Amino acid sequence: MLLAGGQGERLYPLTRDRAKPAVPFGGIYRIIDFPLSSCLNSGLKKICVLTQYKSYSLDRHLRIGWNINNYELGEFIEGIPPQKRTSDLWYQGTSDAVYQNIYVLERERPEKVLILAGDHIYKMDYRELIEFHESKKADVTVPCIEVPLNEANRFGNVSINNDQKIVDFVEKPDHPQSMPSNPNIALVSMGIYLFNTEVLVKRVIEDAKKDTSHDFGKNVIPSMIHEGRLFAYIFNDKNNKAVKYWRDIGTLDAYWDANMDLIQIDPIFNLYDTSWPIRTYHKQFPPAKTVFSELFPGGKCGTVLNSLVSNGCIVSGAHVERSVISPNVRIENHSEVYDSIIMEGVRVGKNVKIRNTIIDKFVIVPDGKQIGYNPEEDARQFTITEKGIIVVPKMLPLL
Structure with a gap:
């Protein structure tokens, strides 16, 4: 069960018209492509995507880009909006989203259920997680990763014993606990949970009867610490780099940073590993090209450097x-683009200057426009992040 129904308020205005998992990433992908690719590469082919807010583009992407399974063989990727089988409310939290879809579990009767977030970037072989879970005879297994202590208050803080059994779990604590082996590092939850199905159904039903946030990290997992067999699975990164890569790109600055990493000479996240393909839907566009390099002395125009196109x-x-230049973008004569993310269908006119900017789909930037050079002017028209990144919303008519 892949949870893809969050509002993504911290990514606004990129989530003004779409669900967070449907936000474009890395030029040609959507965020949801990464956990779905991990499922595909792990041989998991029974996937329910629980949708909710502004799900049209997400549903369309799943339909045309991920319609790859054979239902007659028991394979499927299904988008499931709130069914209101158990109440008249939309999903009230991650636990409630599963509770409202117990019918699906009754129909499929799996032995185990893997709960995934639809808005994280990483590579994980879930088969190794399942093997660990079975070896520990666990009720629940929580994949975890080490992060700097000063960042741990953004996640669920996990404490374990020598057998990797979870002895404490606190969601987004004010004062996170460090690991005994390193006072500067904390162990945190990745927002992924592997449950035995009977345990999952029992716990979400119990939580539904209580006045809680109906959230796995805040309520369900902490309530099980002293009552069940909970284990932490230390993330084994299939990205095959010196540093483990897992990103919750929940803010505009984190989103920009993660995209900018992709253009480095040796980016931390490897898109080019043929042993771990990232699947998405590709529209039928012709190859990219550059022209008119002779317009500027020294060939400065008609050139692309250190970029994804x-x-x-x-x-x-x-x-x-x-x-990062997404599909079907046009950038006209004597314009300059630096340190920016330009999404599909954008038209950049002549003599335009853009830097430190995210431009959403289909925006037309008129001749002579400057974005990222005049903070006061930018602030009157656009969203500006803490790091000073300008965000131009989808289809905004620029003047």
Whole structure:
């Protein structure tokens, strides 16, 4: 069960018209492609995507990009909005989302249920998680990762014994506990939970009867610490880099940082590993091209440096550097784009200057426009993050 119904308020305005898991990432992908690819690469082919807010583009992406399973063989990826089988309310939390879909579990009768978040970037072989879970005879297994102590208050703080049994779990604590082996590191939950089905059904029913936030991290998992067999699975990263990669890109600055990492010479997250493909839907665009390099002396125009450029793009007498350019983008003569994320269908006119900016789909940037150079002017029109990144909403008519 992949939870994809959150509002994504901290990613606004990118979530103004779409669910957070449907936000584009890395030029050609959507965020949800990464946990779904981990499912596919792990051989898991019975997937329910629990949707809720602004799910149209997410549902469409699942339908045209992930319609790859054979239902006659018991394989499926199904989007499930709130069914209101148990109440007249929408999903009230992660636990409630599963509670409201107990009918699905009754129909499929799985031995185990893997609860995933639809808005994280990582690579995990869930088969190894399942093997660990079975070896420990666990009721619940929580994948965990080590993070700097000063960042741990953003996550569920986990304490374990020598057998990796969870002895304490506190969601987003004010004062996180460090690991005994390193006072500067904390062990935190990745927001993934592997349950034995009987245990899961019992616990979400119990939680539904209580006045809680109906959340796995805040309520269900802490309530089981002294009553069940809970274990922490230390994340084994299939990204195959020196540093483990897992990103909850829940803020605009974190989203920009994660995209900018992809354009580095040796990015932490490897999109080019053929042994672990990331699947998505590709529209039928022609190859990208650059033209009119002779417009500026020294060939500064018609050039792209240290950037990701997707199919269908034309950089026409313009200069792009350290940027992520999504499909079907046009950048016209004498324009310059630096350190930016330009999403699908954007049209950048002539003599435009853009830097430190995220531009959502289908925006038309008129000739001579400057974004990222005048903070006061930008603040009157756009969202500006704590780091000073400008965010231009989808289809906003610029002046």
